[in-house]
Amino acid sequence: MLIQRAQKMTLILTSQMTFHLHRIIQEEMKRIMIKTLNLLTFLVLVLMTHLKLALKLRRKKNKILQAKTGSAKPVKVNFNKFEFSNSYIWFEFYNAPLENDTFRSWHIVGRLGGCNSMNMQLSQSTFEKRPNYDAIQGANVTPSTFYNIGDFEIQDNLARVWVDIGTTEPLLLDTLINALTQISSDYVGIKQLVFGGSEFENWKENLTSEYAGYSVHKI
Template sequence: MLGVKESCTGSLCSGGLEVLFVRKVVERAGRVRIQAVSTNGQGGGSFGERTGAVSSGRGARERRLQKVAEEKKRKQTEEAGKYPEWATILENATKDDAELRDIIGDSIGNPEEMRRRVEERVRRKGPDILQQKTGSALPMPVSFRDFDPMDNHIWMEFYAPPTDKDIDLIGSVFRSFFVLGRLGGFNSMNMQLTQLPLNAPFRYSTEKAKEALDAFFHNIGDVEFQDNWGRIWVDLGTSDPVSLDVLINALTNVSFDHVGIKQLVFGGKNLGDWDEDLTSDQPDFKSYKI
């Protein structure tokens, strides 16, 4: 090990400058080692390779020294009873979260700087991160009342009369539902990927697809709304019940994230005092054309 002398007086040997002094010593030792190897022709490999090895070692030392300094600063703050618990949690979270690690950067050990960086990121990304949910946290009950898949209504009771935006969203869900069914998408006899064993590689057979019977959605009406109720007439044709599973899954998330649905009912007549005489020309009646 090469001996390197360096004078250290005054405040240089105390506080945060101690780390700077150690770094200077390490850097100088690295330069001396490179020069010695280059002059004597020892150590093997090219000069560039030896330089890279020393630089890599120096970088590792710097990281260790920085980590020691951060830990020392954190312990000093904790001993003073000023290091907040949230800062410790945030530091631990950076170990598994690369994005958070980039945000915090070298501010670990400095709670105020950590707070400032996180708040700045939230201010810049706020519109993309914080999106208010307008639905209901309550689960959406589902029931069936003598439901005939080829000639019946699907009813929705909302917590409040839906807005025009809500009507567009609900209507879009049913339009997509109909398009998929009309194209034969709800065919449980040809669900090859779903029926594969767990962890099996995906594969698809066109021969098996030909063997499956057709399953087509026949017809659908417009989505109609009166007060806080909505309904739609459907003829599922030869579509399989998987179509209803897909619809229920979609409406469940619509209810949770966008517009609360108090209950979803398949079948039944004149629920919620539905007035069959109301038409689109009257203010209490709204519809979405599929």
Template structure:
């Protein structure tokens, strides 16, 4: 009996130990579910509403406030950081229709205004209102081993000529060459130069029999920065063809584009780079 009691007591103790550990493992494997009551959720929402009410703003309100502040900052920058030169141009548009047409819808955008003005200067020159854009100073004339049958004629300007200036200068040189090619510069037939214009007389037969005198050849008019040049072969034309050219250039320099000097002869002037024909580096050309 004592043996039975001992065994039973031992088994009883083992059972208690097993039950205890089984309950611990069961709690780990099957934790109690979390129950959130509607009252707690409602309480949380009420707390958020209280915070939003206390701050006086909502998410949408904060976004609108940020947009309004950014707009005010842009307006401040436009008023206080607007370039002074842009203000001058904008004010000048009130009285200058040509300038207003050049700027167009770029007013208010300094970078676009700058681009429009640069394009206008490149195409038509620097002045907006004056018709006379030349120089009040007479240009210098020099000769450097000038050979009328094979020489360059150089022109130095006060600045790099615009596209309009290139066309104007080229047209003058082209006209001069055409007249020389047709024999206009022939001193053997100057019948009216020394006669009175009250009773002018011209002998057509004499003019017809005069030995022809004409240019032989000329190159295109080339430009690099503020220098221009042409190569000429004056052929049998007389030297007063040079006087005629200088007379034309004098009026051209005074009225339209200022010329610093004209040089007859010489192989290289200024910073002229032989063979450089890239427009990006300041090269321009007028085809004769």
């Protein structure tokens, strides 16, 4: 009788232990599966992020490595009795004329007094140590402003724009020449740039027809 009870208790204990062991194994497997899923999710996110960055870099690379459409030849710059208050700036392009956004931007910067050679504190200081800007000095310099600019006129591969810069500010001209030099190299080839003069190359004052290659663009 005692042996039977002992055997019965052994079976009950064995069954309970097996149940608990099975439950522990199931819970451990669940934890392992959850960790595995989390790891897989993380790896998928990393892979997607990597692919997005690769596509983004490829697009930027295509833009950066885009072939230049300008001219490797430097722009020839001449001055012909240029007056800051009343003069034409003449252009000769190799092919298509330049868009007038360049001159609009130049005029805005000049109009706001951005090109004032009397206040070039940072350009004249070294950056070996922290630069110091004197606001009082900057506020008391003689103001420089771009008074007026005319329309951008085009005749075939020639163009001109009338300007009234007002004050004698060569920095404005340097700024324009630098911008046009880069634009000529990268985008639209400019053969020559002439400041001043009432006549230029084959420009015809009486040619005002679009059918003959004339166009005018507001700045």
